[in-house]
Amino acid sequence: MTTTVIIGGVAGGMSAATRLRRRDEDMEIIVLEASGYVSFANCGLPYHLSGTIEQRESLLLQTPESLNSRFNLDVRVNTRATKIDRDAQTVTTEAGETISYDYLVLSPGATPVRPPIPGIERTLSLRTVEDLDAIKAATQGASRAAIIGGGFIGLEVAENVAHRGVEVTIIEASPQIMGPLDPEMAVIVKKRLEDNGVTVLTSTAAAEFTEQGVTLSDGTTIDADVVIAAIGVKPASTLASEAGLEVGERGGIVVDDHMRTSDPRIFAVGDATQKRDAVNDEPTLVPLAQTANRHGRLVADVITGRDTAARPVLGTAVVGLFxxxxxxxxxxxxxxxxxxxxxxxxxxxxxxxxxxxxxxxxxxxxxxxxxxxxxxxxxxxxxxxxxxxxxxxxxxxxxxxxxxxxxxxxxxxxxxxxxxxxxxxxxxxxxxxxxxGGERTVAYHEIEKYKEDGWQLVDVRTPAEYSKGTITGAINIELDSIRDRIDEFEGQKVVVFCQVGQRGHTAASLLAGRGIEVANVGGGYLTWSFGQEV
Amino acid sequence: MTTTVIIGGVAGGMSAATRLRRRDEDMEIIVLEASGYVSFANCGLPYHLSGTIEQRESLLLQTPESLNSRFNLDVRVNTRATKIDRDAQTVTTEAGETISYDYLVLSPGATPVRPPIPGIERTLSLRTVEDLDAIKAATQGASRAAIIGGGFIGLEVAENVAHRGVEVTIIEASPQIMGPLDPEMAVIVKKRLEDNGVTVLTSTAAAEFTEQGVTLSDGTTIDADVVIAAIGVKPASTLASEAGLEVGERGGIVVDDHMRTSDPRIFAVGDATQKRDAVNDEPTLVPLAQTANRHGRLVADVITGRDTAARPVLGTAVVGLFxxxxxxxxxxxxxxxxxxxxxxxxxxxxxxxxxxxxxxxxxxxxxxxxxxxxxxxxxxxxxxxxxxxxxxxxxxxxxxxxxxxxxxxxxxxxxxxxxxxxxxxxxxxxxxxxxxGGERTVAYHEIEKYKEDGWQLVDVRTPAEYSKGTITGAINIELDSIRDRIDEFEGQKVVVFCQVGQRGHTAASLLAGRGIEVANVGGGYLTWSFGQEV
CATH class of the missing domain: 3.50.50.60 (FAD/NAD(P)-binding domain)
Structure with a gap:
């Protein structure tokens, strides 16, 4: 009988396990999960903090028992794999047990980054159900919380802790929150957080975590009863690298498009692995549930003899905030x-x-x-x-x-x-x-340069819109009056803009049709105004 | 100066007109619209009947005046084109005016089908703002309305008239409403209508429209104060065909992928034209706003010298109902x-x-x-x-x-x-x-045939689910007990099913893994139950 051992019982690991069973009723399938829970809803964890997801049990989609009765899986929670012996084809657990495998699937996920900032041990992180329990207990009755890191998880935790009536400050070291967005887009999210009472500090580094809260690098202190570190995650690839498996520059386990590691008997999926970027085909890390699940299914197909291959990844993602x-x-x-x-x-x-x-x-x-x-x-x-x-x-x-x-x-x-x-x-x-097709467009951050080069800025919105605020230096010639006032543009180089770019496009077309050198501001006044807050 | 005349001032026609202006500031652009309104929101008309769109003015997106001041268009409403003289390159209007063109764009849309059923003149149709006004007036204070036709427009009108407190009966001649759906999917929509008090009669033909309402072909009468015919639309291609332009079998004006008719000076876009089907590349009619708008923009590009081509159409559509x-x-x-x-x-x-x-x-x-x-x-x-x-x-x-x-x-x-x-x-x-990959699936309508061929039907849902109703002849062996009861399947050919198909898939995988001939019901009990109402 073939035995497949899977390390990690969430997303990728559990998708692999159930798919393996569907494709092979006879295989022995053993799942080792370090935490106390398998197949839990990682992406839902923050929402239990606010009570949006009321029942903690809703997050626990399966149990070892349910997986055994339905899929005949041998699922072992609280079982950390500590060593892989590739020659012997065995995995050793923390408790000292040795388990033989024909195939090994690594799906250990990622672990929160915890930089060596003094007092880091005072901070909490969110990755497992146990982490959730700890944060829930710590925020119970708390007045102020600091979240270190303005990425997806940090922001989701911020919203859900704020919904509990806790005053929340997000401390982000880089100049913007939400790295996947460009800065002028990220300010829209920042504004929404601030409108809902969350304080967002960007370009702000935590220097120390103390009883009082967070000491920033400029010496000021943010008072906090709870500090949650959500600085990012890194592939949990130590076990793999200690076993001599190839690991990429950024720590992801190297796999081919069959999810096979440098050892042909060992596969890896999920957040712990290195993927290929769909845009340039280069190595990348994409710690997302969708990909983990997809690759879990795929590795089961490969192990059971099907020729199928993983695609490079795009990293599609979404976050909901207030x-x-x-x-x-x-x-x-x-x-x-x-x-x-x-x-x-x-x-x-x-x-x-x-x-x-x-x-x-x-x-x-x-x-x-x-x-x-x-x-x-x-x-x-x-x-x-x-x-x-x-x-x-x-x-x-x-x-x-x-x-x-x-x-x-x-x-x-x-x-x-x-x-x-x-x-x-x-x-x-x-x-x-x-x-x-040739329409010249000016990005919000290029406008100053154009002005320096002698271009005239023309706001083609209505006088009412213009009077509420415009780009510095702009004169107002409403779109519908441009034909009548065409003489005023004679010999000028003109940058036009409206609220969102559409009337600007019509104005630019008109002026270009009259032989005037013209450019339109992409996204109009609105994008420019977001850019001002970068 | 080049003159382009556009017949039809909604969707395709107006997209063509504004795009032409953006690309050519000098062109004379004349738009002839038979109704009293241009650039109105066709797709929004039904929603004014219920007051969902409160203000009638919200539907009137542009006026001849606004289009003139912004785009320097010569827009003439209540101006019906009655004749095209291709040799002279002129269009004659109902009022007797003759207008010369260099390019002519036909975007007359589609007209409601009004079959020669006795009393058809008593019925109303919805296509223009004037039609909307008439239906609004007729349903004001009405108790009962009959809608002839269960397509998109008929159903939207039904919902919105029902929201006014009018008792609505939909009379559809074919065996199902919503032709773009398959029958077992259409019953889901039918049920939603019925749950909201709308009566839906399928396979039911109207034989006569009388003062009392609608007399059906079986002699019974549906009382109605208002009857609205929404039987479908046909391309408004009479003007084109009278001018000798090629028209397809189903009445659509024939155009190439540059939207050019059989006369190189005449183009056509929108509901009046014949399109190519994206699935088989054959001629088709797709009277949808998105395509009309897209082709309007495209024809302006072609006329102004750009080499760009229309794609075959998929006909993506959606309707919202209760x-x-x-x-x-x-x-x-x-x-x-x-x-x-x-x-x-x-x-x-x-x-x-x-x-x-x-x-x-x-x-x-x-x-x-x-x-x-x-x-x-x-x-x-x-x-x-x-x-x-x-x-x-x-x-x-x-x-x-x-x-x-x-x-x-x-x-x-x-x-x-x-x-x-x-x-x-x-x-x-x-x-x-x-x-x-080989998993055998049974469609809801094939189950009887399988039973006749000696396959055993097995409901793998829980006993609680089974007791609430199952497919006739099915025994109940819950998924999680199949392994223990595998002997019972010995030598059988088995059709398994669950509620939606997922547990059935797991059951089928398990049984196939034990060498049992098995098939799973696609979409499970739920799809089967929809199929029962077809």
């Missing part, structure tokens, strides 16, 4: 520029559905395009409704190899409650097509 | 079978988002696949939330040429409020992959 969704896929502009790409950005701020139907809300959408090839490199969307849908559509387009201009042709379901006859994704395609 | 969304893309099973395809169907009933997060609701999803090629032919999704998103993703996958099994690898944004680590679309890919 009613706002922030979603992203692929590369952001920062990443694309760092890689030396010739970047084209497309900004728009359309409604989630037809504006004439009640309840429409705005989506802030940014598309990052390779200007040389028109390939979609990535996208970011933020809004109260429909942001996740648009990112899913763009992720699918990327997976299908569609170009940015192809987005114009997507046929997306339209009725006024659900979208627009020109969906936001279509609009992104139209705008990209316009820019690719 | 809180339920029913969306579809591509071909349904009926269509695929009629075309002689080797059809594989995939049914599933997953949650819109993680079940452990509050507020999850069910999506009924059906994928229609070409079993010979694994190509996605189409999909249907019905649910209270997230159905539109899944259809948009599948439409994008189809456009990108992804196979049904490729859906398993899509990376879709996951957080527990928005989806699942295995999204419904991924699950559809997994199920397809299982079936393609």
């Amino acid at each position: 009613g706002l969704a922030a979603a992203s896929v692929g590369w952001n502009e920062k990443r694309a520029r760092a890689a030396g790409r010739n970047v084209r950005t497309v900004y728009l701020h359309p409604s989630n559905h037809a504006g004439y139907y009640p309840g429409a809300s705005q989506i802030h959408l940014k598309l990052v395009v390779d200007a040389d090839t028109d390939a979609i490199l990535g996208a970011q969307a933020i809004g109260e409704d429909g942001a996740d849908k648009r990112i899913d559509v763009i992720a699918t387009a990327m997976r299908g190899g569609l170009s940015a201009s192809d987005l114009a042709d997507l046929e997306l379901a339209y009725a006024p409650q659900f979208g627009s006859a020109k969906d936001p994704v279509n609009m992104a395609g139209f705008i990209n097509d316009n820019i690719a | 809180g339920l969304a029913a969306a579809s893309v591509g071909w349904n099973e009926k269509r695929a079978r009629a075309a002689g395809r080797n059809v594989r169907t995939v049914y599933l009933h997953p949650s819109n988002h993680a079940g452990y997060y509050p507020g999850a609701s069910q999506i009924h999803l059906k994928l229609v696949v070409d079993a010979d090629t694994d190509a996605i032919l189409g999909a249907q999704a019905i649910g209270e939330d997230g159905a539109d998103k899944r259809i948009d993703v599948i439409a994008t996958a189809m456009r990108g040429g992804l196979s049904a099994s490729d859906l398993a690898d899509l990376e879709l944004a996951y957080a527990p409020q928005f989806g699942s680590a295995k999204d419904p679309v991924n699950m559809a890919g997994f199920i397809n992959d299982n079936i393609a």
Whole structure:
């Protein structure tokens, strides 16, 4: 009889175990889980802190018993694997037991990064059900909490702790929260947090954790009854590297597209592994549940003799915060520029559905395009409704190899409650097509440069909009009066803008049609105003 | 100066007009609209009947004046074009005016089908703002309304009239409402209508419209103060055909992929034209706003000298009814079978988002696949939330040429409020992959045949579920006890099923692993029960 041992009983590990059983009724399948729980809902943990997910039991999707009765799995919780002997094909547990394997699947996940800041042992982290219990107990009756790190988990914990009536401060060392977003998009999320009473400190480093709370590197103190470190995660690859398995530069276990490690009897899936980036095919880390589950299923197929291969990953993700969704896929502009790409950005701020139907809300959408090839490199969307849908559509387009201009042709379901006859994704395609076709666009951070180069800034919104605030130095010539006032543009180089970029596009088309050198501000005044808070 | 005349000032026509102006500041652009309104929100009209869209003005997105001041368009409402003289390159209006063109764009839309049933003149139809006003007036104070036709518009009108407190009966001649859906999916929508007090009569033909209401072909009468005919639409191609332009079998104006008619100076877009079907590249009619708008933009590009081409159409659509969304893309099973395809169907009933997060609701999803090629032919999704998103993703996958099994690898944004680590679309890919890999599946309508052939039907749900109702003839062996009771399956051919198909899959895997001939009911008891109401 073949024996497969799986280390790690959540997401990837459990997907592998159940799929193995479905494909092989005879295999012995042993799952070793270091924590006390298997197959729990990692991504749901923060929501129990606020009581949004009321019952702790709701998070415990399976038990060793249920998995045994349904799938005939030998699931052992509180069982930490401490050593792999590749020659003997055995795993040794903390308790000293030695288990033989024909195949070994490593799915140990990732562990929270805990930098050697003095007092770090005072902080809590959230990864397991036990961690959740500890945070829940510590925040019970607390008045103030500090969250170190403004990534997905830190922000989710921040929201849910805040819902308990705790005063929350987020302390983020880098200049922005939510690294997957570009900075001018991240400010939208920051604002939503602040509007809900959460204090967000960026470019702020914690120097020490004390009884009082957090001492910052500038010497000031943030009072906190509880400090939660959510600085990031790193692959739990120590066991693998100690066994001599190849591990990548950033600590991920190296696997081929069959999820096979450098030892042909050992496979690895999930957050602990190194993936291939779908944009440039280079090694990357993408600690996401969807990929872990998918690769867990795939490794079971491979072990049971099926020729199937993993795809490079896009890293599609979403987070919900105080009613706002922030979603992203692929590369952001920062990443694309760092890689030396010739970047084209497309900004728009359309409604989630037809504006004439009640309840429409705005989506802030940014598309990052390779200007040389028109390939979609990535996208970011933020809004109260429909942001996740648009990112899913763009992720699918990327997976299908569609170009940015192809987005114009997507046929997306339209009725006024659900979208627009020109969906936001279509609009992104139209705008990209316009820019690719020669319409000059100015990014929010380039405006000062244009002004220095003698371009006149013209706000084409209404006088009422102009009077409420405009970009410094802009004069106001409303779109509908440009034809009458065309003489005023004579001999000028003009940067036009409106609220979101659409009227600016019409103005730019008109002026270009009259032979005037013109550029439009991408995403208009709104994107510029977000940029001011970067 | 070049003059372009556009016939039809909504959707396609107005998209063409504004895009033409953006691309050519000098062109003379004349828009002739037969009704009194341009650029109105067709798709929003039904929602004003209920007051959901409170202000009639909200539906009037532009006026001739606003279009003139912004785009320098010459927009003439209440101006019906009655004749095209192709040699002279002129259009004549009802009022006798003759207008010369260099380019002519036909975007007259579609007109409601009004069959020669006695009394048809008593019925109202909904296409224009004037029609809306008439229906609004007629339903004011009415007690009973009959809607002839259970397509998109008929159902939207039914809902919105019902919201006014009017008792509504839908009379549909074919055996099901919502033709784009397969019958077992359409019953879900029918049930939602009935649960909200709407009477739905299928396979029921209207024989006469009288003062009393509708006389059916069986002689019975449906009392109605108002009768609205929403039997379908046909291309408004009379003007084109009278001018000798080529028109297809089903009445659509024939255009090439530059939207050019058989006369190189005349283009046509929108509901009046014949499109190419994305699945088989054959002529089709797809009267949808998204396509009309897209082709309007495209024709402006072509006229202004850009080489760009229309794509074949998928016909992605959605309708919202009493809180339920029913969306579809591509071909349904009926269509695929009629075309002689080797059809594989995939049914599933997953949650819109993680079940452990509050507020999850069910999506009924059906994928229609070409079993010979694994190509996605189409999909249907019905649910209270997230159905539109899944259809948009599948439409994008189809456009990108992804196979049904490729859906398993899509990376879709996951957080527990928005989806699942295995999204419904991924699950559809997994199920397809299982079936393609050899798992035998039984469609709801094939069960009787299997029973006749001696297969034993086994309900693998819990005894509690079984006791509430099962498929006739099924015995109950709960999934988790199959291993203990494996002897009972000895020498049998077994059809297993559970509630939605998932436990059935596990049971089928187990039994197949023990050498038993087994098949699983696609979509489980739930799909079967929908099928019973077909």
